[in-house]
Amino acid sequence: MDSALLAAHQIMEYADILATFSADDDGITRAYLTEQHQQAHQQIQAWMEHAGLLSWEDSVGNQWGRKVSPNPTLPTLIIGSHSDTVTNAGKYDGNLGILLAIAALDQLREVALPFHVDVVAFADEEGTRFNTTLIGSSAVAGIYQSQWLTVTDRDGVTMGDAMRKFGLDPANIASAARRASDVSAYLEVHIEQGPVLEANNRAVGVVSGIAGAKRYELNVTGTAGHAGTVPLSLRRDALCGAAEMIQFIEYYAGKHDMVATVGMCHTPQGAVNVIPGKTQFTLDIRSENQDKLEHAAQEIMVALERIAKHRQLQLEVSNIYDAPAVLCSEGLSQLWADAVHRVTGQEALLLPSGAGHDGLAMATLTEVGMLFVRCEKGISHHPAEQVSVDDVSVALQTLVAMIQGLSLKQ
Numbered sequence: 001m002d003s004a005l006l007a008a009h010q011i012m013e014y015a016d017i018l019a020t021f022s023a024d025d026d027g028i029t030r031a032y033l034t035e036q037h038q039q040a041h042q043q044i045q046a047w048m049e050h051a052g053l054l055s056w057e058d059s060v061g062n063q064w065g066r067k068v069s070p071n072p073t074l075p076t077l078i079i080g081s082h083s084d085t086v087t088n089a090g091k092y093d094g095n096l097g098i099l100l101a102i103a104a105l106d107q108l109r110e111v112a113l114p115f116h117v118d119v120v121a122f123a124d125e126e127g128t129r130f131n132t133t134l135i136g137s138s139a140v141a142g143i144y145q146s147q148w149l150t151v152t153d154r155d156g157v158t159m160g161d162a163m164r165k166f167g168l169d170p171a172n173i174a175s176a177a178r179r180a181s182d183v184s185a186y187l188e189v190h191i192e193q194g195p196v197l198e199a200n201n202r203a204v205g206v207v208s209g210i211a212g213a214k215r216y217e218l219n220v221t222g223t224a225g226h227a228g229t230v231p232l233s234l235r236r237d238a239l240c241g242a243a244e245m246i247q248f249i250e251y252y253a254g255k256h257d258m259v260a261t262v263g264m265c266h267t268p269q270g271a272v273n274v275i276p277g278k279t280q281f282t283l284d285i286r287s288e289n290q291d292k293l294e295h296a297a298q299e300i301m302v303a304l305e306r307i308a309k310h311r312q313l314q315l316e317v318s319n320i321y322d323a324p325a326v327l328c329s330e331g332l333s334q335l336w337a338d339a340v341h342r343v344t345g346q347e348a349l350l351l352p353s354g355a356g357h358d359g360l361a362m363a364t365l366t367e368v369g370m371l372f373v374r375c376e377k378g379i380s381h382h383p384a385e386q387v388s389v390d391d392v393s394v395a396l397q398t399l400v401a402m403i404q405g406l407s408l409k410q
Ligand code: HGY
Pocket: 125, 126, 133, 354, 355, 356, 357
């Protein structure tokens, strides 16, 4: 068996091991600043060191591993992805990219490169615990928002307190930031999380750009009341109001050929025989076209306000995340395409990413280049997320070829 396929089998085994670090007995859930975050990063650190990398944790809990160049005549190349997961996740979203980066540097162990290569496991890309996202990569890019320290998780724990409990000092967050002059590029290999590569029978594809995304928390307030005594005409029902808003959101996205998702909705102090006085829900709006995204956000909010007014409800909206759409670097995409051709003999397929990635934050620091790996039926954010060991082998060979291409290009 060739070394890339052997390494790909090991990557699959390592992904199985990482999947055991979960807050849930049935399914994978690993959130920022939790015991599972610590377990996973200790394991990743061990694999980094076994691959001959120098490893350290930064001030926001990202795990780093460096292949040191004997004569770094060029800025550092960063390759990474995220180790955190959504709730009830698959094994490969984020984590595959970290394992591929470590394996690629292991394959290049005897090769002296003209730049350091830093592998990074970003500790929070999904925002599962605090609803804000790209925490790890935002800190590295120097765009960490200080107000994130006061956002709370479901138990009312602030991010600042969670950092202190984890052993991190929020006063040091800025030390995680890298200088643009010290970094040459950011590369990420990630499962496609969509059906395009499978439909075109490709193992890998080059990413043209990453959709922009806006996330909101919305609080609808009406008047709680007795379910048996208050006539409908006198109600200020917060849940019915939210339902009409959510229906409008779905209608608007469909009409404008974009995506908008209400992923969470709940009625605090709700009860079967009480008219809901409060309803809270989240909203995630995305588009590869930034103008379309900005316009949609404005139009949707105007419509939700109109629904609230008509129903005599209060509506409070907080924008908890706002990442503009990013075009990947043409130069890096061409080098990815050359690497794909060298490994597969095929012309690389170029495709956009509807999913968000750490590249949205890293693009404010340096050039971004991404490679997608085929995943079965495009399923992701789900336990059925699956990749083939052969495709992982192709992705590994392509990443190695990409690093070699970058070192020759200099
Ligand atoms: O939400 C996303 O697109 C990514 O999985 N965080």
